[in-house]
Amino acid sequence: xxxxxxxxxxxxxxxxxxxxxxxxxxxxxxxxxxxxxxxxxxxxxxxxxxxxxxxxxxxxxxxxxxxxxxxxxxxxxxxxxxxxxxxxxxxxxxxxxxxxxxxxxxxxxxxxxxxxxxx
Amino acid sequence: xxxxxxxxxxxxxxxxxxxxxxxxxxxxxxxxxxxxxxxxxxxxxxxxxxxxxxxxxxxxxxxxxxxxxxxxxxxxxxxxxxxxxxxxxxxxxxxxxxxxxxxxxxxxxxxxxxxxxxxxxxxxxxxxxxxxxxxxxxxxxxxxxxxxxxxxxxxxxxxxxxxxxxxxxxxxxxxxxxxxxxxxxxxxxxxxxxxxxxxxxxxxxxxxxxxxxxxxxxxxxxxxxxxxxxxxxxxxxxxxxxxxxxxxxxxxxxxxxxxxxxxxxxxxxxxxxxxxxxxxxxxxxxxxxxxxx
Amino acid sequence: xxxxxxxxxxxxxxxxxxxxxxxxxxxxxxxxxxxxxxxxxxxxxxxxxxxxxxxxxxxxxxxxxxxxxxxxxxxxxxxxxxxxxxxxxxxxxxxxxxxxxxxxxxxxxxxxxxxxxxxxxxxxxxxxxxxxxxxxxxxxxxxxxxxxxxxxxxxxxxxxxxxxxxxxxxxxxxxxxxxxxxxxxxxxxxxxxxxxxxxxxxxxxxxxxxxxxxxxxxxxxxxxxxxxxxxxxxxxxxxx
Numbered sequence: 117x118x119x120x121x122x123x124x125x126x127x128x129x130x131x132x133x134x135x136x137x138x139x140x141x142x143x144x145x146x147x148x149x150x151x152x153x154x155x156x157x158x159x160x161x162x163x164x165x166x167x168x169x170x171x172x173x174x175x176x177x178x179x180x181x182x183x184x185x186x187x188x189x190x191x192x193x194x195x196x197x198x199x200x201x202x203x204x205x206x207x208x209x210x211x212x213x214x215x216x217x218x219x220x221x222x223x224x225x226x227x228x229x230x231x232x233x234x235x
Numbered sequence: 236x237x238x239x240x241x242x243x244x245x246x247x248x249x250x251x252x253x254x255x256x257x258x259x260x261x262x263x264x265x266x267x268x269x270x271x272x273x274x275x276x277x278x279x280x281x282x283x284x285x286x287x288x289x290x291x292x293x294x295x296x297x298x299x300x301x302x303x304x305x306x307x308x309x310x311x312x313x314x315x316x317x318x319x320x321x322x323x324x325x326x327x328x329x330x331x332x333x334x335x336x337x338x339x340x341x342x343x344x345x346x347x348x349x350x351x352x353x354x355x356x357x358x359x360x361x362x363x364x365x366x367x368x369x370x371x372x373x374x375x376x377x378x379x380x381x382x383x384x385x386x387x388x389x390x391x392x393x394x395x396x397x398x399x400x401x402x403x404x405x406x407x408x409x410x411x412x413x414x415x416x417x418x419x420x421x422x423x424x425x426x427x428x429x430x431x432x433x434x435x436x437x438x439x440x441x442x443x444x445x446x447x448x449x450x451x452x453x454x455x456x457x458x459x460x461x462x463x464x465x466x467x468x469x470x471x472x473x474x475x476x477x478x479x480x481x482x483x484x485x486x487x488x489x490x491x492x493x494x495x496x497x498x499x500x501x502x503x504x505x506x507x508x509x510x511x512x513x514x515x516x517x518x519x520x521x522x523x524x525x526x527x528x
Numbered sequence: 529x530x531x532x533x534x535x536x537x538x539x540x541x542x543x544x545x546x547x548x549x550x551x552x553x554x555x556x557x558x559x560x561x562x563x564x565x566x567x568x569x570x571x572x573x574x575x576x577x578x579x580x581x582x583x584x585x586x587x588x589x590x591x592x593x594x595x596x597x598x599x600x601x602x603x604x605x606x607x608x609x610x611x612x613x614x615x616x617x618x619x620x621x622x623x624x625x626x627x628x629x630x631x632x633x634x635x636x637x638x639x640x641x642x643x644x645x646x647x648x649x650x651x652x653x654x655x656x657x658x659x660x661x662x663x664x665x666x667x668x669x670x671x672x673x674x675x676x677x678x679x680x681x682x683x684x685x686x687x688x689x690x691x692x693x694x695x696x697x698x699x700x701x702x703x704x705x706x707x708x709x710x711x712x713x714x715x716x717x718x719x720x721x722x723x724x725x726x727x728x729x730x731x732x733x734x735x736x737x738x739x740x741x742x743x744x745x746x747x748x749x750x751x752x753x754x755x756x757x758x759x760x761x762x763x764x765x766x767x768x
Binding site (some may be wrong): 119122157160161164 | 265
């Protein structure tokens, strides 16, 4: 779940984003507290807090004093938009690079993608 | 105010510089890792900070004051060292009784739950306990004392994976409820890495690394591929380890912004380096060099 | 000043502190009783028994109790001191609390010895003409003397034991050997002096019979020297 390649708080933020995208935490519902997250993932609470605050800063979560953190209205749409922006760099570019290495032409690549999407 | 602050702290035994000019500042309310190989000076540093031994030179403060013979400060620290000696006639429950009377924040029912968690036989003589059970005593005292500054020195020698996991869980949940400064010295770096907010790595009595754990994550990368490509890539980069196998080579290096992508573009495979491996590389004799994180 | 935790540290296991020395003492006392019973069955001559009663003034069976108590002074430094510092107690706190425990234990065992002595005297050696408590080392005078003497001897034992052990902590075993060698040298010098000089020999001999009060002064002085030396040495003792 967590790996060594990137800072943990980034990975934690991404994981919560994924959970929001797949509907685990619908909008206007609470996400786990810092300490719950820390205990569940067995990580330092400060790191867990940093991950949550990253999402607060980007407007995905908001704080309700004394209660906890909640998924903001419109968070799903906002996440999808930003994920779409980075989609090309994160998924398409490596795909094209690998295809070129294997001698797959762009046309064949498109055909492969079409086939995969239809199956 | 810092929880711990040292300036050029040193402890010399006859011909050994156990601690050799250590300068660190540790903030309160955090979990620190004190890492390094055996004999790196970890225990000596903790003994100095708890006034168990006297410094040869340098200065230190704990919660703003010199801890040596300072009852007010020492009442706020707990340090059951890995090689702690207990009176021959003591049973585990005798130590717990004494600890309960020493520490102002001692939680007796928490101690009781921990005794159950670790299945510690409290009525058996301590000298008849196994290494793991001995470690459990230290852990129980360290946690139940709720001392504002708690040192865990190799707290889980002899403990199995389950017991170690219990330790991590109890530490995290109690830390969340009663925040305090924790200094954890351990060899199980990979296991403990996610718990540590900041690490100090000692090597031969000196500070080799003093950095936030998050900054170290992704701090180094391992690249591998054709020897020529690897050689070309590592030129002008800070290499901490290198290996060669026929025409193939791998290198561990301090990663700068964009290095990962650059390596991939150069057809090298890139893999992350765990905190444990990073420290192993940094403290291996042949590769020793001070790095700035 | 956290004195109570230090006292708790020493007394957490009551059996070791009180029970164990008493057990060893009882065992030693039983041996003396058996010796007495055998002696009484072998002879019924009143003069023989009186001789035995007199001769046993010098028997050291009581050291079965005094010895472990000296060991307590040593253990305080080798076994309890590291745990005390480990638990964040200061050396000053440890020294004060431990001194209190030394004196408390000395008082308890002094009472035990004195009670034994009073009974022993009243029953002319438990009806067997034997001695265990009422001996030279604890005082063969009135009971109040035994009270003072035993207390001083036990305390001195503990403090000297603690001081010697702390010396080893500070400077290694070698320092203890040197100190012992110095004492032996002094003793040897005294013997040599006595052999070469009759007047000196006579003076030395007079010391032996200098009376109870001066002797108690000597024991007190040894105890105080031990206590002061320990108090000074322990301030710079380190965990090992």
